[in-house]
Amino acid sequence: MSAYIPYFLNSLTLISILLLVSMGMAIIFGLMNVVNLAHGEFITIGAFTLVVVERVGGNFWLALIVAPVVGYIFGLILERVLIRRVYGNALHALLMTWGLSLILQQVIQLIFTANPQSIKGPFPGAISIFGENYPAYRLFLICFALAVFVVTVLVFKKTKFGLDLRASIQSPEMASVMGVNPAKINAHAFASGAALAALAGVLLAPLTAVTAYMGLNYLARSFFVVLIGGAGSISGVAAGSVLIGGLETFLSYQIPVTVAQAAVLILAIVILRFRPKGILPA
Amino acid sequence: MTSNIPILTLNNVSRTFGTFKAVTDVSETFGPDELNCIIGPNGAGKSTLLNMICGTLPVSSGSISFGETAIHGLSGDKIARLGIARKFQVPSVFESLTVFENFQVSAPANSDLAILEEILSTVNLVEDLDVTASDLPHGKKQWLEIGMALTMQPKVLLLDEPTAGLSADETSATAKFLRGLVGKVTVVVIEHDMAFVRELGARTIVLHHGEVIASGPFSEIENNEFVRDVYLGRR
Amino acid sequence: MTQLSSLLAANKTASGLRFRPATLIAILLILIMSVVPLFSNAYDLTNYRDVLLFGLFALSLDIFWGRTGILSFGHATFFGLGAYGMAVSSIHFGIDPSYVSIVGLLVGIGLAAVVAALVGYFILYGGVRGDHFTIVTLALTIVANHIAIGWSKVTGGDSGLIGIPPFSIFGFSFYDPMASYYLALIVLAICLFSAIWILNGRLGLILSAIRDDEVKAKTLGYDTKLILLITFVVSAMLASLAGALYVTNTGFVAPDMIALLLSTEVIIWVAVGGSGTLVGAVIGTAIVWWLQQKISSISVTAWPIAIGSFFIMLVLFFPRGPGAFVLEKVKAFQKSREGNK
Numbered sequence: 001m002s003a004y005i006p007y008f009l010n011s012l013t014l015i016s017i018l019l020l021v022s023m024g025m026a027i028i029f030g031l032m033n034v035v036n037l038a039h040g041e042f043i044t045i046g047a048f049t050l051v052v053v054e055r056v057g058g059n060f061w062l063a064l065i066v067a068p069v070v071g072y073i074f075g076l077i078l079e080r081v082l083i084r085r086v087y088g089n090a091l092h093a094l095l096m097t098w099g100l101s102l103i104l105q106q107v108i109q110l111i112f113t114a115n116p117q118s119i120k121g122p123f124p125g126a127i128s129i130f131g132e133n134y135p136a137y138r139l140f141l142i143c144f145a146l147a148v149f150v151v152t153v154l155v156f157k158k159t160k161f162g163l164d165l166r167a168s169i170q171s172p173e174m175a176s177v178m179g180v181n182p183a184k185i186n187a188h189a190f191a192s193g194a195a196l197a198a199l200a201g202v203l204l205a206p207l208t209a210v211t212a213y214m215g216l217n218y219l220a221r222s223f224f225v226v227l228i229g230g231a232g233s234i235s236g237v238a239a240g241s242v243l244i245g246g247l248e249t250f251l252s253y254q255i256p257v258t259v260a261q262a263a264v265l266i267l268a269i270v271i272l273r274f275r276p277k278g279i280l281p282a
Numbered sequence: 283m284t285s286n287i288p289i290l291t292l293n294n295v296s297r298t299f300g301t302f303k304a305v306t307d308v309s310e311t312f313g314p315d316e317l318n319c320i321i322g323p324n325g326a327g328k329s330t331l332l333n334m335i336c337g338t339l340p341v342s343s344g345s346i347s348f349g350e351t352a353i354h355g356l357s358g359d360k361i362a363r364l365g366i367a368r369k370f371q372v373p374s375v376f377e378s379l380t381v382f383e384n385f386q387v388s389a390p391a392n393s394d395l396a397i398l399e400e401i402l403s404t405v406n407l408v409e410d411l412d413v414t415a416s417d418l419p420h421g422k423k424q425w426l427e428i429g430m431a432l433t434m435q436p437k438v439l440l441l442d443e444p445t446a447g448l449s450a451d452e453t454s455a456t457a458k459f460l461r462g463l464v465g466k467v468t469v470v471v472i473e474h475d476m477a478f479v480r481e482l483g484a485r486t487i488v489l490h491h492g493e494v495i496a497s498g499p500f501s502e503i504e505n506n507e508f509v510r511d512v513y514l515g516r517r
Numbered sequence: 518m519t520q521l522s523s524l525l526a527a528n529k530t531a532s533g534l535r536f537r538p539a540t541l542i543a544i545l546l547i548l549i550m551s552v553v554p555l556f557s558n559a560y561d562l563t564n565y566r567d568v569l570l571f572g573l574f575a576l577s578l579d580i581f582w583g584r585t586g587i588l589s590f591g592h593a594t595f596f597g598l599g600a601y602g603m604a605v606s607s608i609h610f611g612i613d614p615s616y617v618s619i620v621g622l623l624v625g626i627g628l629a630a631v632v633a634a635l636v637g638y639f640i641l642y643g644g645v646r647g648d649h650f651t652i653v654t655l656a657l658t659i660v661a662n663h664i665a666i667g668w669s670k671v672t673g674g675d676s677g678l679i680g681i682p683p684f685s686i687f688g689f690s691f692y693d694p695m696a697s698y699y700l701a702l703i704v705l706a707i708c709l710f711s712a713i714w715i716l717n718g719r720l721g722l723i724l725s726a727i728r729d730d731e732v733k734a735k736t737l738g739y740d741t742k743l744i745l746l747i748t749f750v751v752s753a754m755l756a757s758l759a760g761a762l763y764v765t766n767t768g769f770v771a772p773d774m775i776a777l778l779l780s781t782e783v784i785i786w787v788a789v790g791g792s793g794t795l796v797g798a799v800i801g802t803a804i805v806w807w808l809q810q811k812i813s814s815i816s817v818t819a820w821p822i823a824i825g826s827f828f829i830m831l832v833l834f835f836p837r838g839p840g841a842f843v844l845e846k847v848k849a850f851q852k853s854r855e856g857n858k
Binding site: 262 | 588590636638639640642643644645647648649651652653655656657659660661663664666667668777781784788818821822824825826827828829831832833836
Binding site: 336367374384387434 | 739740
């Protein structure tokens with residue numbers, strides 16, 4: 001029995017990571033229908049915010065607060081200057097955000113060099129669970145991801161902002177008649193997505209090599225989490241994360257990790273054949 | 283009635299969307315080369331019925347046959363190849379192609395040019411041969427789409443509101459044109475413009491809340507109390 | 518009626534004529550390229566040969582993207598499958614050197630065809646189109662790249678494989694730069710003219726029709742999914758042909774030949790030449806290659822930034838391609854001059 005505990009916790013860790021990186025994607029791609037190929041770089045920006053905060057003497061907890069703010073402002077500017085010009089044109093959104101992604105990667109690498117950055121995560125120790133030692137930070141990550149998920153779902157289901165957003169996506173004309181400004185709502189929604197991605201970046205940083213290209217690892221997977229979960233529903237992200245994260249952990253016990261990641265994406269393509277709208281469509 | 287062997291048979295055809303019954307237990311037969319009209323208020327299930335015949339929507343229950351062949355469950359392109367052509371409600375033509383190229387795509391490969399030119403002149407588009415479809419006015423797009431359906435040399439022609447957005451003159455030209463098809467091809471027209479349906483003077487089927495409430499020659503339908511009530515909103 | 522017949526006949530020739538400029542440009546391009554070796558040294562020639570093969574790669578993408586309007590972000594997968602198919606079969610299997618190139622070519626193209634058919638079946642028959650198709654193909658390149666790096670026993674991992682022999686057939690080896698240049702040129706010419714000929718015919722019309730309105734094309738009796746799938750597979754096979762020939766020139770294969778950056782570079786090549794023009798894809802490749810030489814000589818990191826900026830400019834300033842942009846400006850200029858007179 002106890003042999004299954006680390007396995008189970010590893011699955012939960014990966015599911016939490018996917019949940020974190022995909023929630024921003026669920027807003028920007030799932031709800032707003034903007035294909036954002038620079039999503040990975042939003043995550044990278046979050047991780048590098050941690051690097052900068054630690055260099056100037058701050059710590060992880062400070063970065064956890066600063067990064068979403070940085071992501072939000074960055075997202076807001078980006079939306080106002082570029083993204084709002086490509087709403088409704090998937091091809092243009094795709095090309096533009098890919099261009100952005102390439103530029104951001106290079107700029108980050110120019111500033112911070114290509115070497116992985118060293119960072120100090122919190123909780124260096126391990127905690128004993130049912131007699132098994134497990135890194136404390138990962139347990140924290142699992143709880144934190146769950147909390148972020150619950151809060152995000154509540155914001156989108158229960159608050160006026162969430163309602164306005166869903167209204168202005170369904171019918172911008174109707175929404176503006178009702179006194180909602182769709183342009184403003186879109187800007188804030190995009191910025192929130194970027195903020196969530198940046199937050200994910202900080203939380204990921206202690207577990208992975210922090211480089212300019214780190215975001216790319218999560219780009220395809222977060223798209224698939226949203227597609228498989230069902231674009232348009234925030235709660236679908238949980239289903240998508242559980243499926244993809246669970247499968248990947250299971251497979252990586254049998255085959256090399258890179259091949260496991262590949263196998264999961266292939267399985268996801270197969271699933272899309274039979275459930276083109278995802279497993280929990282909106 | 284030209285013949286008694288039906289070319290298209292609907293047998294207890296139903297379609298539900300969730301709990302909503304869009305079409306319920308429709309059983310009808312259409313003879314070869316007849317002109318038929320399906321009328322009914324908005325939301326009566328006319329377009330749903332058409333979509334099921336041409337395979338865009340699967341049936342929830344019941345069966346549809348074309349001659350002896352069951353066609354429900356076949357994909358749209360297979361049904362089209364059997365000889366069922368369809369004109370959509372919103373004119374749907376290939377916008378980036380010219381009128382002639384639209385015809386080339388819709389006509390079977392190696393079609394006789396003489397047939398194409400006959401159809402071109404029937405739908406009055408000879409002069410617009412090289413015009414890109416997106417530049418055509420609405421009325422001509424409707425005609426282009428009807429022309430495209432004809433180039434397929436179908437046995438059954440389904441038309442979804444062919445007069446939507448047409449002027450009075452164009453509408454009566456359409457009615458005259460459709461009457462001219464009697465004896466050549468089985469035509470099923472969906473309409474809610476009563477003046478147009480009267481001009482067609484065809485066998486008419488009335489749908490209401492997804493069910494057939496009357497069918498017969500238009501003159502009979504016109505005098506049916508129940509149908510009048512439905513149209514006046516009394517039921 | 519007879520008047521109409523002659524009108525229709527005239528129209529038929531007219532629609533043939535409408536594509537003449539592109540065909541003429543293609544003929545001119547191939548003619549120019551066939552005399553280039555007379556004026557070039559061996560080193561430049563090897564570069565030009567690579568450009569020809571990249572041009573073939575760009576052509577393969579344009580056949581699918583340009584005609585169906587569906588963008589594949591995964592074409593490097595097929596280029597890479599051709600490259601790795603050739604590399605692995607010529608290095609690992611100990612095949613007789615006299616026909617190893619043919620086997621490698623068949624393995625590479627076969628792999629690409631099978632992968633394209635499987636992936637294409639699952640996503641095209643699942644109804645995945647537009648941006649979702651692009652994302653799935655993007656993931657495909659990531660998967661392929663993961664496998665190329667992770668499966669090092671076969672692929673050589675990060676460092677790739679070295680020692681691929683020059684292309685040879687019936688005992689004749691194309692090791693000489695001149696010979697390999699002409700091999701690339703002949704293959705490109707055959708593919709280019711076949712593509713122009715086929716796509717200017719009925720199939721081209723049908724693909725345009727599917728791009729405009731797939732549901733309508735279906736009601737006209739076309740099996741649109743099958744037509745899209747076949748086009749995708751053929752396009753993938755051409756990409757793998759380019760990849761397989763490419764590595765017989767370089768002599769090695771590396772994971773950056775099956776990577777996302779290459780997938781996006783090929784999009785730029787096609788976009789610069791104007792997607793859907795076929796010959797434009799080849800010309801675009803040459804222009805971008807030349808730019809890349811210039812920019813990379815300034816700084817290595819400058820190139821990805823240049824591509825990135827180009828993507829953004831493409832969307833903001835010339836959404837229909839730089840070629841169309843220049844043409845419009847020229848037309849507007851001519852009009853204003855006529856107006857002044």
